[in-house]
Amino acid sequence: MSMTSEIASEPSVSPPPQAESEARAKMTSRGVEVHYGAKRALHGIDVDILQHEVLALIGPSGCGKSTFLRCLNRMNDTIEGCKVTGEMTLDGGNIYDKALDVVQLRARVGMVFQKPNPFPKSIYDNIAYGPRIHGLAGGKEELDGIVQSSLERAGLWEEVKDRLSEPGTGLSGGQQQRLCIARAVAVSPEVILMDEPCSALDPIATAHIEELIDELRVNYTIVIVTHNMQQAARVSQKTAFFHLGDLVEHKETQEIFTNPQDERTQGYITGRYG
Amino acid sequence: MQTWVLIVALLILGLAGYYLGRSRAVASADGRAASLHSVPSYYGMYVAIWAAVPGLILVLVWLSIAPIVRDNMVLSAIPPETVTAWAQEMLPADLFAAEAEAIAASGTDGLTGPQVELLMVNIVNVAAGSSFVSPTVAGILVGPAEHMNSLGELSSWGLLVIGLGLACAGLYTARRRLAPHFRARNRVESIINVFLIICSTIAILTTLGIVLSLLFESARFFGIVPIWEFLFGTQWSPQIAIRADQVGSSGAFGAIPLFVGTLLIAAIAMLVAVPVGLMSAIYLSDYAPPRVRASVKPVLEILAGIPTVVYGFFAILTVAPFIRDLGAAVGLNVSANSALAAGVVMGIMIVPFISSLSDDVINAVPQSLRDGSAALGATKSETIRQVILPAALPGIVGACLLAVSRAIGETMIVVMAAGLAANLTVNPFAAVTTVTVQIATLLVGDQEFDSAKTLSAFALGLMLFVVTLCLNVIALRVVKKYREKYD
Numbered sequence: 001m002s003m004t005s006e007i008a009s010e011p012s013v014s015p016p017p018q019a020e021s022e023a024r025a026k027m028t029s030r031g032v033e034v035h036y037g038a039k040r041a042l043h044g045i046d047v048d049i050l051q052h053e054v055l056a057l058i059g060p061s062g063c064g065k066s067t068f069l070r071c072l073n074r075m076n077d078t079i080e081g082c083k084v085t086g087e088m089t090l091d092g093g094n095i096y097d098k099a100l101d102v103v104q105l106r107a108r109v110g111m112v113f114q115k116p117n118p119f120p121k122s123i124y125d126n127i128a129y130g131p132r133i134h135g136l137a138g139g140k141e142e143l144d145g146i147v148q149s150s151l152e153r154a155g156l157w158e159e160v161k162d163r164l165s166e167p168g169t170g171l172s173g174g175q176q177q178r179l180c181i182a183r184a185v186a187v188s189p190e191v192i193l194m195d196e197p198c199s200a201l202d203p204i205a206t207a208h209i210e211e212l213i214d215e216l217r218v219n220y221t222i223v224i225v226t227h228n229m230q231q232a233a234r235v236s237q238k239t240a241f242f243h244l245g246d247l248v249e250h251k252e253t254q255e256i257f258t259n260p261q262d263e264r265t266q267g268y269i270t271g272r273y274g
Numbered sequence: 275m276q277t278w279v280l281i282v283a284l285l286i287l288g289l290a291g292y293y294l295g296r297s298r299a300v301a302s303a304d305g306r307a308a309s310l311h312s313v314p315s316y317y318g319m320y321v322a323i324w325a326a327v328p329g330l331i332l333v334l335v336w337l338s339i340a341p342i343v344r345d346n347m348v349l350s351a352i353p354p355e356t357v358t359a360w361a362q363e364m365l366p367a368d369l370f371a372a373e374a375e376a377i378a379a380s381g382t383d384g385l386t387g388p389q390v391e392l393l394m395v396n397i398v399n400v401a402a403g404s405s406f407v408s409p410t411v412a413g414i415l416v417g418p419a420e421h422m423n424s425l426g427e428l429s430s431w432g433l434l435v436i437g438l439g440l441a442c443a444g445l446y447t448a449r450r451r452l453a454p455h456f457r458a459r460n461r462v463e464s465i466i467n468v469f470l471i472i473c474s475t476i477a478i479l480t481t482l483g484i485v486l487s488l489l490f491e492s493a494r495f496f497g498i499v500p501i502w503e504f505l506f507g508t509q510w511s512p513q514i515a516i517r518a519d520q521v522g523s524s525g526a527f528g529a530i531p532l533f534v535g536t537l538l539i540a541a542i543a544m545l546v547a548v549p550v551g552l553m554s555a556i557y558l559s560d561y562a563p564p565r566v567r568a569s570v571k572p573v574l575e576i577l578a579g580i581p582t583v584v585y586g587f588f589a590i591l592t593v594a595p596f597i598r599d600l601g602a603a604v605g606l607n608v609s610a611n612s613a614l615a616a617g618v619v620m621g622i623m624i625v626p627f628i629s630s631l632s633d634d635v636i637n638a639v640p641q642s643l644r645d646g647s648a649a650l651g652a653t654k655s656e657t658i659r660q661v662i663l664p665a666a667l668p669g670i671v672g673a674c675l676l677a678v679s680r681a682i683g684e685t686m687i688v689v690m691a692a693g694l695a696a697n698l699t700v701n702p703f704a705a706v707t708t709v710t711v712q713i714a715t716l717l718v719g720d721q722e723f724d725s726a727k728t729l730s731a732f733a734l735g736l737m738l739f740v741v742t743l744c745l746n747v748i749a750l751r752v753v754k755k756y757r758e759k760y761d
Contacts, residue, residue, distance in 0.1 A: 103653050
């Protein structure tokens with residue numbers, strides 16, 4: 001598959017030099033609006049997501065941050081009556097282009113969901129599922145290698161290496177979520193979207209995942225939706241604050257938490273409302 | 275008459291007990307219902323149960339025992355002269371001559387079992403004033419009949435009095451027991467618990483009863499025809515010679531052709547029903563727009579509401595000739611009653627079972643699994659084949675199992691379309707017959723129930739039961755082994 005070689009060559013192996021990545025927007029969004037039937041959920045969102053950065057999307061429930069996240073890999077397509085307008089690009093190519101195959105887009109832009117959703121298969125098959133359907137592995141050994149390296153990247157290898165044939169649903173909640181991250185990593189995406197990945201987990205599992213996000217940043221671009229302000233402050237470089245379908249503020253994480261410009265942002269991050 | 279009066283009285287007493295108990299409980303707590311152990315209505319129910327239930331149980335027991343007691347009393351009281359007169363009238367002369375002495379000596383004890391039954395039936399008829407008895411016999415039996423009537427009268431009055439007494443005593447003692455700390459809720463709930471257990475036992479006992487009756491009748495059959503001949507014989511021709519000189523009715527009870535026929539037709543039906551049903555379930559659950567789904571699903575389910583006899587018409591008038599002509603066109607010799615026609619139509623009948631149940635099961639697979647798969651770049655068909663179907667497998671196998679049971683148990687379509695010829699063949703173009711069809715034809719019409727011919731129906735039923743039971747067990751094993759559990 002052509003996609004494979006492209007992925008293999010493109011994401012830089014070197015750690016992200018700040019100045020360089022500034023210049024390279026991995027994904028962009030220009031004037032993106034989303035309608036659910038007659039209801040407008042997002043009003044003209046303009047965001048650049050830079051290579052190898054972690055972008056945190058914060059905001060009160062129903063503000064449109066998850067909707068925006070799901071626009072990035074066109075998961076909204078599966079929702080009845082949902083209409084997306086505006087321009088959204090990945091490496092300069094419009095992802096809402098009619099000619100684009102959404103299946104290939106999703107292989108490049110992976111996603112981790114709020115509730116861990118391992119397939120009812122063995123741990124091995126959970127990871128191998130993506131590489132198999134995309135034909136990423138030439139043989140059994142190569143597939144074994146992908147499974148091992150994905151589990152290693154998700155920090156799960158040591159815990160599960162002796163029981164790869166056991167069902168993925170038998171793991172603990174935190175392990176299941178790392179399994180889902182490993183599953184997303186296994187198809188070598190360029191961008192990983194995370195929709196409140198820690199909201200169903202205990203603090204220790206959360207700490208694990210946060211560490212993991214920081215490590216994954218070396219190879220991937222990450223967009224994470226979170227309700228936990230400390231988490232946003234800990235894991236992200238950029239933060240975007242959404243409110244009632246508007247993008248209110250989008251800047252360096254440190255700046256948004258220490259010196260918010262908008263009064264709504266200040267109110268939210270200081271806990272006055274939300 | 276008295277029984278109905280008693281039942282109505284018991285219900286009224288129960289109702290009265292409810293209100294009396296409730297008011298007494300509230301009064302005992304000085305009007306503060308909140309300080310009672312249970313909600314006041316539980317006290318009412320407690321008293322109502324004690325007022326009505328013992329009486330109702332008494333009615334049930336009494337009604338099942340009283341007639342037996344009454345009959346025994348009537349029989350033992352008949353004087354030998356009456357029995358002699360009756361026997362002279364009703365029994366064949368030679369039988370009477372043989373038994374006359376014994377009857378004269380010991381009355382009814384001198385009769386054989388069936389003769390006693392006949393006498394009893396006569397007495398009951400005379401007592402009821404029915405015209406089924408000849409006037410002579412009625413004249414002879416007038417004494418015992420009156421005795422029976424008076425005993426019956428006595429019994430129903432006794433029941434009424436004892437029942438009412440029991441109800442009043444129950445109401446009185448239960449009401450006296452009420453006090454603020456009396457645990458009425460726990461008592462009532464444990465009684466309800468017993469009631470629930472009884473209800474579930476009824477279903478189990480019924481099943482047990484059916485199995486036992488099958489077993490006993492089959493045992494009688496296997497007393498006439500050896501079991502291995504039944505299980506492994508390849509000839510089925512259940513005609514027994516009535517006269518010694520009859521030709522061609524030796525009787526052969528080899529069940530193999532029937533089981534082969536049953537399995538052949540069921541297999542053809544499943545070959546039609548499983549792919550069609552499963553594919554339409556997949557379409558309905560994952561591809562069809564909601565509007566299409568909302569209208570197509572009920573239409574599919576209408577198929578399940580068509581009487582099987584109508585499918586039988588369809589099979590014999592439309593499908594069978596079509597298949598025969600088609601076969602003739604390509605040079606195949608297809609019988610007019612072919613297993614193929616019956617199997618195909620049966621498959622169509624089963625489609626809604628599989629599609630509707632599978633559709634529900636597939637829909638029950640969480641959306642999060644579909645999303646998870648889609649987010650990995652899987653196409654819809656990859657998601658369905660590799661995630662949804664494995665997750666839904668136990669339910670789908672369950673649906674197929676139900677369908678197999680339907681296919682094996684189905685009678686009407688096969689009677690009409692596949693014929694009665696017990697050919698031992700797996701050729702789908704030939705006429706075959708099935709176990710259920712044979713059971714139906716064996717028992718249709720006036721039959722004596724002690725010949726091998728009719729008893730063989732029970733043996734076939736037993737075998738059918740064993741086969742479906744084995745299928746269920748195997749399928750459960752398969753499901754357990756391959757199920758992929760999701761939360």
